[in-house]
Amino acid sequence: MRLVGLVVNPIAGMGGRVGLKGTDNKVEEARHRGAEPRSPQRAREALEHLKKQPEAIELYVFGGMMGEDEAVAAGFSPIVVGSPEREETSADDTRAAVRCFVERDVDIILFAGGDGTAVDVAETLEALDDETPVLGIPSGVKVYSSVFAVTPRAAGRIAATFDRTETREVNDIDEDAYRGGEVNTELKALATVPVGDEIQSSKQIGGGSVEALAAAVAAAIREADATYVLGPGSTLDAVKAELGIDGSPLGVDVWRDGDVLARDGGEAEIIEALGERNVIVVTPIGGQGFIFGRGNDQISPDVIRRSEIEIIASKQKLSDIGVLRVDTGDPELDRELRGWRRVRVGKFERQLLKVV
Template sequence: MSNDNHKIFRLGVLVNPFAGIGGALALKGSDGADIREKALAQGAEKKANVKMRLALEKLTELSDNLDIFTAAGEMGETVCKEVGLKYNVLFQPQHEQTEGEDSEQAALAMVDAGVDLLLFAGGDGTARNIYHSVAGRVPVLGVPAGCKIHSGVYAVTPTGAGEIAAKMVRGELVSEQEGEVRDIDENAFRQGKVRAKHYGEMRVPHDLVYLQSVKMGGRESEELVLLDIAAHIAEWMDDHPETYFVMGSGSTVAAIMDELGLPNTLLGVDVIKNKSIIASDVSATELLNLTAQQPTQLVITAIGGQGHLFGRGNQQLSPEFIVSIGKENILVVATKQKLQELEGRPLRLDTSDPKLDDALAGSFSVITGYHDKVIYPAI
């Protein structure tokens, strides 16, 4: 585990080189090999890499903090080379004219490599491919390059996408929202009919409004924000009545327990199910035995001025327990004020297992209010 204040940011760069190729020729989309062949035969230019370049140019001054993973040729390698960014090629397409399956396989390779953000250029078809392949495993951000942009996973402009990615690389607070993946039936569209279908949601970073919505100042504001966080967790528990929730240490978690009307072990770990106490102040061994073979999620907050998620006041959360539930079942809660007090320093991981620390390192979704999240780094 690195001791530096800022970890190297792992960025996935993926381009659908044929995205938007049918737009200028009024072909109303780019899906299908026949459409792409027709567009190329009529002299259409591939513009997706041009759009991705606009985004990546915002990252060139941050290259020392970047580790880029991409696909060969026009699927990302070419544009990374053009802007002078070092990169690692993880995927090689079989044919020059790539298909949706290539985008899916490339995205999966990048996510499996542990990228903190998948930056991709394309249209709704590309977003659909990425959703099919990796869904909500990591934050994604689209660089708009397609004929159809109905999905809510795209930045407004390519430059805007680059600016948001740059904020993440610098470790600034960036909000997270659920972006819809939508696509229309291109054949129907060419007949003048718009039939949009909703496929799901992916995690999308966007510019953060730094001030809390509750602007009353001081202690009262912070207390109201904690109530918002508690309401979010309570609603989540209602949606998961069979799940065991392990409640970690810290005042933010204590506020959630207080809102639920449950006794709390401030310097210990409690387990609840369906908003009722199952066990209080459990040991590491008791926690492992209690949650074995049970759907389990951990609610945890940053402890102390250095922002420790693990290793300070919660040694009951053993490496074995953390491995058993997986990173996807760790719910991190904190107010934006608490995160801002870290002054850009990442959250700290000290599980006593360096390999586990490295596996957990990267971006976490931090619940900062009711249906309000930010993306924050941890090392």
């Protein structure tokens, strides 16, 4: 029997759909903008796939919304090892849960959250000098660390079936700087993580020149009769510069006929700005290959279903990532998006890459 500990950060990822790029010190603002919890649903998805595995599972959880509720909803009869001290949960509760799991000698700790939650889990284990394997259920806005499964369902499968581990990095960024357009990553800890094809890599920062590609994409945008949803990232930032707009380097902007209809928009602003024909332009995250579901949750399933998709990237980036990935939070849409996609790599040239 495999012993699994689960802790859920119930506020992780709330800022994504509403354009806040994180929830650190922004929970009330996220709620004011209409944000809804994201991590509980993703934790349930992981647990549903964990339950389908042939390995017998004994599940330990923290109480209420930090794991118990999701476990019961997924059909488990979990063992509750503790509960948050107050209704508004905190990092201290996550750390307390990890200590409880270590005391019970679990085989792996699953956590639903983003990089901040990963830091809380990893630093607690380091303080205990404990090497219990951990695996993240990706639920945050920013997921830069290499301790996450590529999707919630992959997390469930891996937790039940892994047989080897390795040491991986836990990174985090300054959210205030991130909101201002700067990506400052910092190695926070090292963690023991299962070995598997469906574990994501650390996000790579930086890259080569994309001026020629950006110029070609911008020229095509100017000639087209469409509303363009321009995603985040340095490649799209170069496109926005070519268009002559003051775009948001790490946010989502909407452009039509020379006008910026939404700058750094959340889901609601993007949907309001859409027209009859809409085109989403995105670039895969370096090192991971995600085109949806990492840093651009504002481009929601509703937006995607109403739009065409244009993927752009340098040849070097495609060579580094090998495949494309999606994690929209809508399994049916993820299935629809999988398959071979043409990625624009130059003025005329396109390259086929598979969404897996």
